[in-house]
Amino acid sequence: MNSGIIYLVGTSGHPNFGDEFIAAAWLKHLAAARPDADVWLDCPQPGMAQVLFEGLHPRLRITNTLWRLVHDTADLPADAAAKTIRERITNFGTPAYDLGILKLREAESLHLIGGGYVNGTWPHHAGLVEGMRAVSEATGARLYATGQGLMPALPAADTQPPLFGGFHYVRARDEPSAAAHGLERGLDDAFLGIAGEIGRNNAPAGLYVCIQSDLADPGRFQAAVDIARTQVDLAGRRGVKAYYVEAIPGVDHAAYERLADRIPESRFIPFSRVWTNGLPLSAQQTWVTSRFHLHLLAAAAGARGIAVGVKKDYYDVKHESVAALGSGWTLALGDESPAMPEQPGALAANLPALLEQKRTEAQTLYPALSGQGGALTAGAAKLLNKTLAVSLKNKIRSGAR
Template sequence: MNSGIIYLVGTSGHPNFGDEFIAAAWLKYLAVARPDADVWLDSPQPGMAQVLFEGMHPRLRVTNTLWRLVHENADLSADVAAKNIRERITGLGTPAYDLGILKIHEAESLHLIGGGYVNSTWPHHAGLLAGMRAVSEVTGARLYATGQGLMPALPRDNGEAPLFQGFDVVRVRDEPSAAAHGLELGLDDAFLGIPGEMGRNEAAPGLYVCIQSDLADPGRFQAAVDLARAEIRLAGRRGIKAHYIEAIPGVDRAAYERLADLIPESRFVPFSDVWTRGLPLSAQQTWVTSRFHLHLLASAAGARGIAVGVKQGYYDVKHESIAALGSGWSLALGSDDPSMPERAGTLASKLPELLEQKRREAESLYPPAGGFLAGGAARLLNKTLTTSLKNRIRSQAR
């Protein structure tokens, strides 16, 4: 267990901007705090994940051992799936899995990184927790879960044991998740990556749009497109240009095709550009988006916007969690027809303290190598980034 292996588990590799951003944030943090540690990322799409995160940590390896076990048992009841996963991890004797499982047994910690993928929309994902718990019972590895969105909620006892039984640290990102499972409220893991993303890609003023076509309740996709169309037309009458951001390749293109008469192809920003150059963020923007992490990052930069919920019990909870932090955005979560807010919210002004809270969480899980000196250097770096970020937001708001 004391080999120094840090084992991350997440749903990255789709690609999906929010999930990828979270994984990248942890990898970049660990590249500073624990550059000499072997870091393994267990992802459902390890091939694409390897491409996306290339160079983000000098000792990164990518696999899909736990995800293979979960998908192999996806059609079984929770208790049977948990039993099968446990037997694979504790008993070995299965050549198709043994080498990967033996590698997990070397981990000093297993960390379910943030996102909203352990819930009743994908109930089989509870198998990830069963697998992590089985490893810990064999090896004593510490178990972490951060930035979790658990709504719509699974039963607290899902499988062989309560969802997070045996975990050393569990924090969720929204009040309903905390209440449903009796867990500590924290922050989304994306906060760990905000300082490095702000200003990475200069953003032209304008209206920015991203509407998803996946996971939408009946009628909500078209309603979201109609809302975006109305805002684009209103912006156009004011001489404001509209841009389109793609967070999931192809999936987010469907809405653009319905809006292409109003937004030229030259102002369509594909996921590949967002990932390689950075998300264009500015306090001079307005937004209409259904994507949770675009709402989070844009409002953190001081932008105004309308957040559209396309799936009740899932996306409404996500967007409400950012509104609760002070995004100031209007919420279109059902039949309501909100207008663009006149002023930015308070999230940008509160950002330094939120970033500090997330940094402290990261350091509590993975203290910087080298003790006080390295920790002081990390704090100085964070302070410098935070000061730069505050200055940028203030200058853009003028």
């Protein structure tokens, strides 16, 4: 028997390796645990997401209902945006959204999957949480949030009532995020997919570089490139080959252009190859990267590296959270002249326990169904939506708005 809709909310489709990796990890888990369920992913770029996640779950559908609501109210004050989003979800009467909202209200659960996109950098994204809460209040759907990076913190006025008030399960991925919102600390959602990524391809030994040009504080992009150049030159003098990995197409190419005199095009690994063949990971590598999830996955595989911060109070918090887990990497968050660590950290050795912690969380949120258990909320929501749909159709026939 089919369960009700499992509704995931994330920031997929850009594409951005970290965001896509997290969404893919949840979809793969649900394909094993809940292949019977209709799974909907609400994300900003559903077209590209459809290409990226094709075949990862047998009943996957992709939309952007909540994200459209958030983007269309982004210029409003926070309280006015929240009120508009809530009214559209609760009262209908907006034909551009109504059919998507009807589907949204069939969900048995709504899950804000991990990432660092609900915070003071993009304060309007708090509307995602407000929209999820409005659905739950209307239908009884359960609300989850996992692996949340919430720094820099939202303005205090935007978190009244508490940001995750009414949610049934919430975990932050770093200590500052947990402390800012009174949450329990958990793990980044990437841990759900790490076991399947390590060893996915035969990655050669060498120095791997990925430096972003987006979201960088003044001067930090060039500083990161300079750190990478120094390490590439040191590696070259030891006869070690350097490779460049692209996590966001185009955005990460700017740094490669400044390093192309040191790293030949044959050793440039584009996002498309990373996504298709797997992130090159092995314990025989060193890394220089500003990308949080490359730091996390490479350290989990046993690689040594330097994590370069490019934005205070945002990327610094991310990299510090991986260091706290035992990555053993050198953090270059300011004006340091960092050295490559001589030994790997403890993260790789501790990985089995961390993976088990994340698997337990996923199994708690999405236990395998037995018989007809678990479908009551979805059934009630469908019955409610039938009534609402009839009312909505009558409005449309009569020309009401």
